[in-house]
Amino acid sequence: MPRYIGLDLGTTYTRIWTPDEGVILRCPSAAAIDGQTRKLVALGAEARKMLGKTPQDILASRPVREGMVSEFDVAASMVHAMFLNKRLCSTFNRPVVLMATPYSMDQVQQFGLENTVIEAGARAVAQVPAVFAAAAGAGLHVASPRGCMVLNIGGGLSESAAISLGGILAGRSIKVAGERFDAAIMNYLKQKRNLVVGASTAEELRVRVGVCDNSLDRGSMTVYGRNARTGLASRQEVFSSEICEAITPAIVAISRNAMSLLEDVSPMIASDIHRYGIMLTGGCAAMPGMDLAIHRETGLRVTLADRPRDCVIYGVGRILKTPELWGTRLDYRIK
Ligand SMILES: Nc1ncnc2c1ncn2[C@@H]1O[C@H](COP(=O)(O)OP(=O)(O)OP(=O)(O)O)[C@@H](O)[C@H]1O
Ligand SMILES: [Mg+2]
Incomplete structure (x- = not known):
C-alpha cells in the first residue's frame, strides 16, 4: 500500500x-x-x-x-x-x-x-x-451546487476562484502578494524618507507593525538602513500608517483582479457570491485589517478563514x- x-x-x-x-x-x-x-x-x-x-x-x-x-x-x-x-x-x-x-x-x-x-x-x-485546496481547507462546501468564492493571498501569488460542484468555474491569479507588499514598502521608504532598506527589513516592518486599513494602528518600529542621498547609515522610526499607505495600491490590484472573475460566472453563481461573500485565506490574509481592506475594495462580505496560513495544506x-x-x-x- x-x-x-x-x-x-x-x-x-x-x-x-x-x-x-x-x-x-x-x-x-x-x-x-x-x-x-x-x-x-x-x-x-x-x-x-x-x-x-x-x-x-x-x-x-x-x-x-x-x-x-x-x-x-x-x-x-x-x-x-x-x-x-x-x-x-x-x-x-x-x-x-x-x-x-x-x-x-x-x-x-x-x-x-x-x-x-x-x-x-x-x-x-x-x-x-x-x-x-484553500477553499476546501477553509471548510467551504466545495462539492455543493451553491457557488462560493475564495481569495488566497500568499507570498508570491494572490489567486481567487469561484467554486461549485467540486470544480473551479472561474479563477484569477496575479503576481501581487507578500513579496510585492515588501517591494512596495521599500519603494515607499526610498521615495518618502530617503531611506534604503533590504527586503527582510521591509518584511519585518510589515509583519510587526503593518496594517491594511487606516482604522487600525500598531504603533511604530525603528529601522536601520542607508540614506539614499548621502549613502550614510540612517536610523528612522516607521509608522504603521505608512505601511498601510505603501501597500494599499497592491491590495487594490488584488481586489480588482479577484472581482473580475465575476464576469465569467453565471448570474446564479454571481448571486450566491454576492450573498455569501469571499473566504479569505493565505499567509497575508492574516495581516491585520486585510479582511476590512478587501471588503472596502470589493463591496462583498469577507470572512477570514481559521488558520488562514494552513488552509491550502x-x-x-x-x-x-x-x-x-x-x-x-x-x-x-x-x-
Ligand atoms: N502574521 C503575519 N503578518 C503578516 N504577514 C504574514 C504573517 N504570517 C505570514 N505572513 C506572510 O504570508 C506570506 C506567506 O504566505 P503563504 O505561506 O500563504 O505563502 P506561500 O504559499 O509560501 O506562497 P504562494 O502561495 O504565493 O506561492 C509571507 O509573505 C509572509 O510574510
Ligand atoms: Mg500558497
Missing part, C-alpha cells in the same frame, strides 16, 4: 501533510547548495538566513518564485531533504504525492514540477489547484481523505 502525502510547495513556505499526523512540516522554501558537489548544505530557515551572504562556492537560493519553481534541481534537493528528514521516503517506500499548484500554471510547468517531485523521491504525483489533506471533493480528476500517474 503506497503512502499518500500532501505537499504545498509555496513561494515562502513548504508544507507537508500526512494522514496520520496532519501537517508535519512548515519550512521556509529555501536551500543552500555546494556549487561544486551540488550537495545540500542548509535547508529552510537556516538557508534563508544565508541568502545574499554566501561565499562564492555556496549557492543559497529560494527555488520557488511567484508560485512557480524557477530552479528545478535546487527544488528537488530541497524537497528530497524534507522527505528524508520526516522519514517519508526510502528506496523501497516512495510516497504518492498530492500537490497544490498555482491555478495559472501551464502544462509545461506542471510537467516540470511533477518531474521535480518524482526526482525528490515521490513514486507518483497528482496536482490540485492550490486555490481549490489542510485542503490537500481533506481532498486526500475524500477524493470525491475534487471530482474524479485525481489521476495518480505511477512511474
Whole structure:
C-alpha cells in the first residue's frame, strides 16, 4: 500500500501533510547548495538566513518564485531533504504525492514540477489547484451546487476562484502578494524618507507593525538602513500608517483582479457570491485589517478563514481523505 502525502510547495513556505499526523512540516522554501558537489548544505530557515551572504562556492537560493519553481534541481534537493528528514521516503517506500499548484500554471510547468517531485523521491504525483485546496481547507462546501468564492493571498501569488460542484468555474491569479507588499514598502521608504532598506527589513516592518486599513494602528518600529542621498547609515522610526499607505495600491490590484472573475460566472453563481461573500485565506490574509481592506475594495462580505496560513495544506489533506471533493480528476500517474 503506497503512502499518500500532501505537499504545498509555496513561494515562502513548504508544507507537508500526512494522514496520520496532519501537517508535519512548515519550512521556509529555501536551500543552500555546494556549487561544486551540488550537495545540500542548509535547508529552510537556516538557508534563508544565508541568502545574499554566501561565499562564492555556496549557492543559497529560494527555488520557488511567484508560485512557480524557477530552479528545478535546487527544488528537488530541497524537497528530497524534507522527505528524508520526516522519514517519508526510502528506496523501497516512495510516497504518492498530492500537490497544490498555482491555478495559472501551464502544462509545461506542471510537467516540470511533477518531474521535480518524482526526482525528490515521490513514486507518483497528482496536482490540485492550490486555490481549490484553500477553499476546501477553509471548510467551504466545495462539492455543493451553491457557488462560493475564495481569495488566497500568499507570498508570491494572490489567486481567487469561484467554486461549485467540486470544480473551479472561474479563477484569477496575479503576481501581487507578500513579496510585492515588501517591494512596495521599500519603494515607499526610498521615495518618502530617503531611506534604503533590504527586503527582510521591509518584511519585518510589515509583519510587526503593518496594517491594511487606516482604522487600525500598531504603533511604530525603528529601522536601520542607508540614506539614499548621502549613502550614510540612517536610523528612522516607521509608522504603521505608512505601511498601510505603501501597500494599499497592491491590495487594490488584488481586489480588482479577484472581482473580475465575476464576469465569467453565471448570474446564479454571481448571486450566491454576492450573498455569501469571499473566504479569505493565505499567509497575508492574516495581516491585520486585510479582511476590512478587501471588503472596502470589493463591496462583498469577507470572512477570514481559521488558520488562514494552513488552509491550502489542510485542503490537500481533506481532498486526500475524500477524493470525491475534487471530482474524479485525481489521476495518480505511477512511474
Ligand atoms: N502574521 C503575519 N503578518 C503578516 N504577514 C504574514 C504573517 N504570517 C505570514 N505572513 C506572510 O504570508 C506570506 C506567506 O504566505 P503563504 O505561506 O500563504 O505563502 P506561500 O504559499 O509560501 O506562497 P504562494 O502561495 O504565493 O506561492 C509571507 O509573505 C509572509 O510574510
Ligand atoms: Mg500558497
